[in-house]
Amino acid sequence: MMNQDMLAGLLSQARGEGADLVTLRAIVEEASELGAQRTLASIGLDDARASRDVSELRELLRAWRDAKASARNAALGWIVRGLCAVLLLGLAVRLGATGLLK
Numbered sequence: 835m836m837n838q839d840m841l842a843g844l845l846s847q848a849r850g851e852g853a854d855l856v857t858l859r860a861i862v863e864e865a866s867e868l869g870a871q872r873t874l875a876s877i878g879l880d881d882a883r884a885s886r887d888v889s890e891l892r893e894l895l896r897a898w899r900d901a902k903a904s905a906r907n908a909a910l911g912w913i914v915r916g917l918c919a920v921l922l923l924g925l926a927v928r929l930g931a932t933g934l935l936k
Contacts, residue, residue, distance in 0.1 A: 840864050844857060844860050844861045844864060845861060848861060
């Protein structure tokens, strides 16, 4: 509530005395701080565990990206191996080496 009180005081000062640049900057700064705190509170990151939670989320996201890259590389490897096998089979048929396959 202190930020809300500070913001209200700055707004009344700006209304009463006219708004100079310093007052306007202070209003913007306090409003930004209050907005950031409200946003963090609305998504549940306003407590002492928030930094640990964000670190865990980043680790989870990094692990997901690594797993996705590994799966993509494995799938690509299997596709290349399959294409090579089909190519070799085609060459064997073309060269008449089908007797070796039996």
